[in-house]
Amino acid sequence: MARAVAWAALGIDLFDSQLVGALALLDGHVVQMGTGEGKTVTGAVAAAGYALQGRSVQLFSVNDYLARRDAEWMSPFYRGFGVGVGWIGEGEERERRRAAYAADVTYVPVTEAGFDVLRDRFRTEPEDVELFVQDVVIVDEADAVLIDEASTPLVLAGGGTGGVSQREAAQLVRTLVPGVDYEVDADGRNVALTDRGVDGVEAALGGVNLFDAAGHDHLTTINVALHAQALLHRDVDYIVRDGRIQLVNASRGRIARLQRWPDGLHAAVEAKEDLESSTVSEILDSITIQALVGRYRTVCGMSGTALPVAEQLADRYGVRTGEVGPHRPVIREDLPDRAYPDAPSQLRAALEYIVAEHRSGRPLLVGTGSVAQSEQVAEELGRCGLDAVVLNAKNDADEAAIIARAGEHGRITISTQMAGRGTDIRLGGADGSDAERVIAAGGLCVVGIGRYDSRRLDDQLRGRAGRQGDPGTSVFFTSLDDDLVRRHLPGFSPSLRKAYDSPFTTDTATELVDHAQRLAEGLQHRSHRNTLAFSEVPTEQRLAVLRLRTAVLSAERDDLLLNGEARTAVDALLGRHRIHASVREISLHHLDQYWIEHLDMLTAAREGIHLRSLARDNPLDEYNRIAYRAFEGFAGRVTDAIAATLTHAAARGTLDPEPLGLRRPSTTWTYMVIEDPFGSPEQRFGNLLLNAFRPAGPES
Numbered sequence: 149m150a151r152a153v154a155w156a157a158l159g160i161d162l163f164d165s166q167l168v169g170a171l172a173l174l175d176g177h178v179v180q181m182g183t184g185e186g187k188t189v190t191g192a193v194a195a196a197g198y199a200l201q202g203r204s205v206q207l208f209s210v211n212d213y214l215a216r217r218d219a220e221w222m223s224p225f226y227r228g229f230g231v232g233v234g235w236i237g238e239g240e241e242r243e244r245r246r247a248a249y250a251a252d253v254t255y256v257p258v259t260e261a262g263f264d265v266l267r268d269r270f271r272t273e274p275e276d277v278e279l280f281v282q283d284v285v286i287v288d289e290a291d292a293v294l295i296d297e298a299s300t301p302l303v304l305a306g307g308g309t310g311g312v313s314q315r316e317a318a319q320l321v322r323t324l325v326p327g328v329d330y331e332v333d334a335d336g337r338n339v340a341l342t343d344r345g346v347d348g349v350e351a352a353l354g355g356v357n358l359f360d361a362a363g364h365d366h367l368t369t370i371n372v373a374l375h376a377q378a379l380l381h382r383d384v385d386y387i388v389r390d391g392r393i394q395l396v397n398a399s400r401g402r403i404a405r406l407q408r409w410p411d412g413l414h415a416a417v418e419a420k421e422d423l424e425s426s427t428v429s430e431i432l433d434s435i436t437i438q439a440l441v442g443r444y445r446t447v448c449g450m451s452g453t454a455l456p457v458a459e460q461l462a463d464r465y466g467v468r469t470g471e472v473g474p475h476r477p478v479i480r481e482d483l484p485d486r487a488y489p490d491a492p493s494q495l496r497a498a499l500e501y502i503v504a505e506h507r508s509g510r511p512l513l514v515g516t517g518s519v520a521q522s523e524q525v526a527e528e529l530g531r532c533g534l535d536a537v538v539l540n541a542k543n544d545a546d547e548a549a550i551i552a553r554a555g556e557h558g559r560i561t562i563s564t565q566m567a568g569r570g571t572d573i574r575l576g577g578a579d580g581s582d583a584e585r586v587i588a589a590g591g592l593c594v595v596g597i598g599r600y601d602s603r604r605l606d607d608q609l610r611g612r613a614g615r616q617g618d619p620g621t622s623v624f625f626t627s628l629d630d631d632l633v634r635r636h637l638p639g640f641s642p643s644l645r646k647a648y649d650s651p652f653t654t655d656t657a658t659e660l661v662d663h664a665q666r667l668a669e670g671l672q673h674r675s676h677r678n679t680l681a682f683s684e685v686p687t688e689q690r691l692a693v694l695r696l697r698t699a700v701l702s703a704e705r706d707d708l709l710l711n712g713e714a715r716t717a718v719d720a721l722l723g724r725h726r727i728h729a730s731v732r733e734i735s736l737h738h739l740d741q742y743w744i745e746h747l748d749m750l751t752a753a754r755e756g757i758h759l760r761s762l763a764r765d766n767p768l769d770e771y772n773r774i775a776y777r778a779f780e781g782f783a784g785r786v787t788d789a790i791a792a793t794l795t796h797a798a799a800r801g802t803l804d805p806e807p808l809g810l811r812r813p814s815t816t817w818t819y820m821v822i823e824d825p826f827g828s829p830e831q832r833f834g835n836l837l838l839n840a841f842r843p844a845g846p847e848s
């Protein structure tokens with residue numbers, strides 16, 4: 149039936165591979181299918197199948213643009229089955245949001261689904277709750293969402309602004325001289341004031357002692373400002389646009405609009421760039437993507453690169469992963485890496501290669517590691533008289549339009565990792581009209597400059613070429629100056645290497661790059677596991693609080709948190725056995741407030757835990773102990789606070805929350821946190837030790 153409907157509704161004759169893929173999704177698997185194999189329609193077949201079984205389906209896309217595009221593109225197909233479809237984007241009105249969630253199948257960016265869960269947790273009227281069913285989720289780009297971003301917290305925040313002294317700190321560190329007042333480690337993850345720097349800062353602050361108790365706050369602010377100044381680089385780690393800091397996602401090298409660093413650091417970077425502070429005073433709640441997905445009864449998904457993370461997917465979500473072979477065999481030629489001793493020779497060689505390949509009219513897609521690098525490559529190509537289209541900081545729809553043209557004859561497109569993902573590159577332009585000429589020239593040629601943090605990301609770039617049996621080539625140009633090597637094998641930094649004068653060969657260099665990549669993969673894996681381990685107890689506690697909250701919101705249990713004292717107050721105000729909406733609001737206010745404070749305490753505990761644990765046992769155990777202890781008697785404290793407010797209310801004869809001093813945040817907003825860009829405190833401590841004991845090179 150799917151085949152007949154797809155043909156009639158979309159003019160697409162489904163391949164067997166797509167039907168097999170859809171069956172696997174219907175069986176609750178993650179499916180690996182190559183780029184351009186038609187995963188969108190495969191997902192739609194499965195979604196319609198689930199919907200026809202009476203299940204409620206959400207399709208997680210990676211951004212607004214794709215949610216809308218896929219929903220609109222597939223809607224005739226769903227109509228053919230009598231299945232309703234909706235989509236959700238950022239900033240959507242409540243009413244439209246509700247209607248879209250009520251459809252049988254909903255396309256929604258994963259972040260929006262998470263933010264809606266968080267917003268729902270803070271509703272005070274039962275009828276306001278969005279109540280979307282978390283039944284089946286089909287995750288597009290499953291490895292990126294379910295693994296790479298699994299531990300990213302989505303955050304709901306509310307409250308005012310602050311952070312004046314950040315500005316002074318930023319001005320002060322700007323006057324410090326690198327190498328004299330402060331020193332940055334070789335791997336660029338740590339910075340510390342020298343003795344001279346400490347003296348200078350203390351004098352500038354009017355003679356405080358940074359290292360006694362009174363100076364401690366100053367020291368923290370200065371340190372964060374110094375991190376922002378020395379370790380985070382404009383146009384590499386972030387860009388400034390429309391008066392705001394926008395993070396560049398390191399693993400994808402593209403702008404991540406909704407992301408922030410932890411608050412203090414974010415504010416420090418804003419101060420560094422002289423921007424207005426957007427500091428948040430209160431985090432209302434947060435949820436990781438893994439916890440969000442874990443709420444669905446059935447999880448399945450698709451991706452071009454899922455097999456390498458099959459084990460992790462099984463571990464974390466209990467799903468099995470399999471591969472559906474391509475409709476036509478892949479004939480793309482993946483050339484061995486070309487390795488160079490340093491960045492200049494690497495860039496020169498890559499440029500020569502690009503110029504040579506361009507002569508035949510072959511379209512080229514150049515993958516770079518950062519926004520700055522993509523601009524540099526474009527500039528250099530310009531010097532060679534070649535025009536290139538640079539794909540970075542654009543919005544998703546523009547990116548898609550540009551990437552769709554990347555297969556045109558003679559076109560050079562420079563992209564950061566994953567820019568324009570989800571959009572197919574057809575040979576001979578978006579309509580494929582010039583395909584023959586481009587095929588004759590050898591198809592799309594993908595050139596990677598520097599390898600990424602995982603083999604999977606490299607493969608995603610390679611996979612842009614050779615879709616559906618097209619000809620194509622991929623090749624990576626690497627060097628020992630690559631960020632990957634610098635960060636993970638700091639001992640091989642160019643200066644040290646020159647000092648040792650080690651002979652350079654392509655084989656050893658490639659081995660080193662491979663090794664650095666494996667270290668990066670391992671580190672990422674470990675740090676994800678670590679983040680998740682630390683979120684287990686808070687997640688459990690959150691569930692307990694949410695259960696209470698839901699009960700209070702329901703008409704039958706709205707007096708759940710009222711003790712004897714509170715009941716007496718309510719009876720005095722309202723008469724026996726009556727509960728007013730305001731009583732519920734007061735209950736929820738205190739419940740939420742205590743939860744926010746508890747979360748705050750947990751965050752502080754987590755930040756300090758690595759220092760505290762140095763002398764003691766396992767930091768995770770210690771953290772869990774603190775978390776359990778702090779949560780003991782939680783409900784009792786909430787109940788007491790509610791009783792106190794109600795007694796006060798009875799004395800004043802009003803339940804109006806304003807005069808009772810209960811105010812909920814008037815605005816809320818949402819964002820994602822990139823946890824510690826310099827590595828976990830553990831890693832940094834490890835680096836510190838490593839650097840302290842590193843043997844001095846012959847230079848010194």
Ligand SMILES: Nc1ncnc2c1ncn2[C@@H]1O[C@H](COP(=O)(O)OP(=O)(O)OP(=O)(O)O)[C@@H](O)[C@H]1O
Nearest residue numbers: 160161162163183184185186187188189570571572
């Ligand atoms: N059975 C089919 N016959 C012909 N064309 C198809 C078929 N299935 C999909 N296509 C076309 O292939 C192109 C790629 O589809 P789609 O974007 O879904 O690929 P994808 O697998 O999601 O790729 P990516 O990995 O880039 O996201 C689309 O233009 C679509 O119309």
